[in-house]
Amino acid sequence: xxxxxxxxxxxxxxxxxxxxxxxxxxxxxxxxxxxxxxxxxxxxxxxxxxxxxxxxxxxxxxxxxxxxxxxxxxxxxxxxxxxxxxxxxxxxxxxxxxxxxxxxxxxxxxxxxxxxxxxxxxxxxxxxxxxxxxxxxxxxxxxxxxxxxxxxxxxxxxxxxxxxxxxxxxxxxxxxxxxxxxxxxxxxxxxxxxxxxxxxxxxxxxxxxxxxxxxxxxxxxxxxxxxxxxxxxxxxxxxxxxxxxxxxxxxxxxxxxx
Amino acid sequence: xxxxxxxxxxxxxxxxxxxxxxxxxxxxxxxxxxxxxxxxxxxxxxxxxxxxxxxxxxxxxxxxxxxxxxxxxxxxxxxxxxxxxxxxxxxxxxxxxxxxxxxxxxxxxxxxxxxxxxxxxxxxxxxxxxxxxxxxxxxxxxxxxxxxxxxxxxxxxxxxxxxxxxxxxxxxxxxxxxxxxxxxxxxxxxxxxxxxxxxxxxxxxxxxxxxxxxxxxxxxxxxxxxxxxxxxxxxxxxxxxxxxxxxxxxxxxxxxxxxxxxxxxxxxxxxxxxxxxxxxxxxxxxxxxxxxxxxxxxxxxxxxxxxxxxxxxxxxxxxxxxxxxxxxxxxxxxxxxxxxxxxxxxxxxxxxxxxxxxxxxx
Numbered sequence: 001x002x003x004x005x006x007x008x009x010x011x012x013x014x015x016x017x018x019x020x021x022x023x024x025x026x027x028x029x030x031x032x033x034x035x036x037x038x039x040x041x042x043x044x045x046x047x048x049x050x051x052x053x054x055x056x057x058x059x060x061x062x063x064x065x066x067x068x069x070x071x072x073x074x075x076x077x078x079x080x081x082x083x084x085x086x087x088x089x090x091x092x093x094x095x096x097x098x099x100x101x102x103x104x105x106x107x108x109x110x111x112x113x114x115x116x117x118x119x120x121x122x123x124x125x126x127x128x129x130x131x132x133x134x135x136x137x138x139x140x141x142x143x144x145x146x147x148x149x150x151x152x153x154x155x156x157x158x159x160x161x162x163x164x165x166x167x168x169x170x171x172x173x174x175x176x177x178x179x180x181x182x183x184x185x186x187x188x189x190x191x192x193x194x195x196x197x198x199x200x201x202x203x204x205x206x207x208x209x210x211x212x213x214x215x216x217x218x219x220x221x222x223x224x225x226x227x228x229x230x231x232x233x234x235x236x237x238x239x240x241x242x243x244x245x246x247x248x249x250x251x252x253x254x255x256x257x258x
Numbered sequence: 259x260x261x262x263x264x265x266x267x268x269x270x271x272x273x274x275x276x277x278x279x280x281x282x283x284x285x286x287x288x289x290x291x292x293x294x295x296x297x298x299x300x301x302x303x304x305x306x307x308x309x310x311x312x313x314x315x316x317x318x319x320x321x322x323x324x325x326x327x328x329x330x331x332x333x334x335x336x337x338x339x340x341x342x343x344x345x346x347x348x349x350x351x352x353x354x355x356x357x358x359x360x361x362x363x364x365x366x367x368x369x370x371x372x373x374x375x376x377x378x379x380x381x382x383x384x385x386x387x388x389x390x391x392x393x394x395x396x397x398x399x400x401x402x403x404x405x406x407x408x409x410x411x412x413x414x415x416x417x418x419x420x421x422x423x424x425x426x427x428x429x430x431x432x433x434x435x436x437x438x439x440x441x442x443x444x445x446x447x448x449x450x451x452x453x454x455x456x457x458x459x460x461x462x463x464x465x466x467x468x469x470x471x472x473x474x475x476x477x478x479x480x481x482x483x484x485x486x487x488x489x490x491x492x493x494x495x496x497x498x499x500x501x502x503x504x505x506x507x508x509x510x511x512x513x514x515x516x517x518x519x520x521x522x523x524x525x526x527x528x529x530x531x532x533x534x535x536x537x538x539x540x541x542x543x544x545x546x547x548x549x550x551x552x553x554x555x556x557x558x559x560x561x562x563x564x565x566x567x568x569x570x571x572x573x574x575x576x577x578x579x580x581x582x583x584x585x586x587x588x589x590x591x592x593x594x595x596x597x598x599x600x601x602x603x604x605x606x607x608x609x610x611x612x613x614x615x616x617x618x619x620x
Contacts, residue, residue: 051468054331066475072463074330075477076323077353083320084327090311091283091333092464113323116316 017041019050023067028135030230032220033062035187036100036129039197041069043204044096053096054088056081058110060102061135079110082117085124089207096208098125104134107143107169114169118213121178121256125203125214128170131222132241139225143167146244151225166244170217174251180212182251186219186242188234199249212256219245263440268402268430271409271441272338272364273298276310279413280447281362282333283311285324287343290376291432292366295338308449318343322350322363329354329361329425330476332455332462334416338364340432341382342373345390351425352391355493356478358461360419362412363397364428366435369574369601377601378432380523383578386429387552394490396497398426398504399551401522405439413444420458422500429551431574433524433603500553507555508547511537512562515544517617520559520583521572522548524603529572532609541618551579556586568620569593570613574603592620 019041027033044053050071057065059078066073076084081099089097099106106114106128114126133151134140140153144166148157158166173182181203185196196218203214219241223233266274273295276284286296296314304310315321321337328335339347344365354361365386369379384390386399398418400411411428419426450458456466463474480486510530512518517536521529526547536543546562548555563569569591571580577595584593596612598604 051465053465054463056327063477063479066473066477070468070473072465072468072473073475073477074327074463075475075479076326077349080319080323080326080350083315083323084330086313086320087283087285087311087324087327087335088331088463090313091328091331091335095465112316113320116320 017045019045019070020068021070025068026064027061028224030221030223030233031061032131032187032218033129035193036127036196036218037065037068039193039200040127043197043201044071046201047096047204049096049204049208052094054092056085056097056099058099058101058105060105062100062102062129063136065100079105079108080113081105081110082113082122082124082126086117086120086122089122089124093123096204098127098204098207100127101129102135103128103130103132103142103144107167111169115172115176118173118215119176119178121212123207123210123213125200125207125216127200128215128217129220130217130245131220131225133222133225135222135225139227146240168245170215170245170250173215177257178213179215179251180206180253180256181214183215183249184217184219184245184247186237186247188221188237211254217245219247261442263442265438265440266405267294267436267438268405268408268434269294269366269436270298271405271443272412272428273302274443275409275412276336277302277304277308278444278446279416280308280334280449281310281336281412281416282449283313283328283335284337285313285315285321285328285335286337286339287315287318287321289340289343291368291378291435292338292340292364294435295364310449318346319350322347325361325363326350326354326357326359329359330357330462331464332459336362336364338366340366341368341370341379344382345385348385348390351389351397352393352395353478354425355391355395355397356393357476358423359425359476360416360423361425362415362419362428363425364430367429367431369599375601376432378524378603379574379599379601380431380525381575381578381599382429383551383573383575386427387554387582395493396552397424398422398500399429400426401429401549401551402434403523403526403547405434405437405441408434409441409443418504422496424496429523431523504550505553505555505558506549507558508549509558509562510545510547512544512546514542514565515562516542516565516567517613518544518546518563518566518569519572519609519613520546520548520569520579522551522579525572525574528604528606529609531606532613535606535610536613543613548579554582554586559583559586563587563591566591568617570596570609570617572596572604572609574598
């Protein structure tokens with residue numbers, strides 16, 4: 001059977017969301033970003049929010065997210081996506097406004113903007129890709145790097161006496177009164193992808209319905225940064241990341257306190 | 259036409275003018291000597307009348323990035339701050355200039371460097387005109403010298419910012435911000451509708467009509483050096499056009515002037531008084547006031563200085579605008595400087611004395 005015979009329309013069991021274009025992604029093999037992009041595109045399409053969506057991409061590996069998803073995007077300065085999103089949502093209250101940020105962007109340089117936007121209860125969704133490393137700059141220590149984990153700037157492993165402790169931003173977000181829905185997901189299996197998609201849909205619906213701020217963490221792999229194969233990266237994530245970053249819904253209130 | 263005069267502070271006039279000119283959003287962080295802008299807006303509650311958004315941001319860094327978002331989506335958005343706060347915003351200036359995003363930033367300057375003083379200063383001239391952020395970029399800078407101009411320049415700055423798709427700044431100082439004068443406020447204009455925004459800003463990121471157009475995005479990142487070079491060339495071509503078309507200045511008694519006083523903002527008011535004192539003593543002195551600091555009104559200055567034997571530049575800083583004055587006259591006319599720092603507002607008599615000791619001897 002030739003490739004052309006295989007990819008006939010009648011053989012398709014699932015399609016690419018139309019919001020996703022054909023631009024070749026710059027992400028490394030085994031990276032979680034592509035999957036998360038796809039489920040975001042699917043949810044926007046299913047909600048029919050194409051003409052009412054503005055995405056804010058970060059500085060980091062997802063800096064080019066606007067190249068792959070055909071909605072309007074702004075690329076924020078490093079860490080400032082929640083501030084950018086705050087203004088757009090307040091000025092266009094019926095829009096679906098979401099940020100897409102990595103751990104360096106969200107938990108380190110942008111920790112202030114993240115906490116304040118969430119705590120004000122901005123009607124936005126923050127999508128947080130946590131792979132415990134700086135991918136784009138070549139594998140340096142992130143605020144979420146696990147204790148003992150080796151990176152280019154902690155080559156002997158993260159040492160709490162030297163580098164401090166991993167920062168669990170999503171657990172922190174649970175305690176902010178402005179957040180309505182806070183969840184931690186992953187996309188390493190088909191079942192996990194389905195759960196993550198449901199979580200994003202719920203967060204987006206909350207944002208549209210004006211129910212607080214919403215945060216979806218996706219515990220992710222970075223096989224290039226972790227210097228391992230995609231399959232081993234998934235295994236390493238399950239064995240190490242999930243122990244520290246527990247999966248599941250952490251907070252779900254239908255309505256914020258007055 | 260609105261004929262009614264009211265008495266208010268320059269900072270209050272900024273707030274009233276913002277609402278009246280159809281501003282969509284203000285995002286700011288408190289800092290002396292400009293906190294009255296956010297305070298006045300909070301008291302006036304424009305979100306209940308025109309629908310204007312007013313938000314106290316968590317920092318100046320957040321505020322300027324809120325402008326990046328709001329301006330990028332096609333809305334008329336502004337912030338105000340004072341020197342140390344504006345220093346924090348410089349990254350945002352650079353990003354907005356790079357992405358060609360319009361917005362208004364008001365800097366009610368105080369003395370520096372560092373935390374400096376809460377008293378007036380003009381020491382952010384360099385930061386405003388040659389950029390505190392990274393990269394080759396400019397922002398339009400308007401320097402008011404009265405409470406009336408604080409009110410008038412809000413709409414003017416928005417018009418320029420949207421015409422050229424770049425940030426515009428009102429570079430004021432603690433004197434103009436805090437002093438009370440009579441002012442005629444602009445007429446109330448409606449905020450633009452979605453349709454009007456789409457017509458004016460087809461580049462904006464707000465989703466409107468996405469199915470019939472390519473997606474819009476704002477990004478300053480360009481990995482291909484050839485493309486980055488082209489983007490820079492386009493920016494520079496735009497700046498050349500702004501320099502050609504948008505210089506503004508005021509000349510007072512320059513026709514027969516043998517000596518010229520040059521000052522901007524509050525210092526121009528002091529220099530004007532010094533000019534009158536010197537004219538009373540028989541010296542032929544004129545006053546030249548740049549209103550746009552970038553683009554600097556070079557042609558207008560050359561015209562005003564055509565018979566001048568000497569120029570005295572007065573600033574509340576160590577000598578910053580003097581370099582633009584020297585460049586404008588190609589160093590063909592001797593330029594002296596009188597400046598006070600640290601928040602001291604000089605007396606016109608000090609300027610007269612400085613003139614007698616230096617410029618008038620030339």
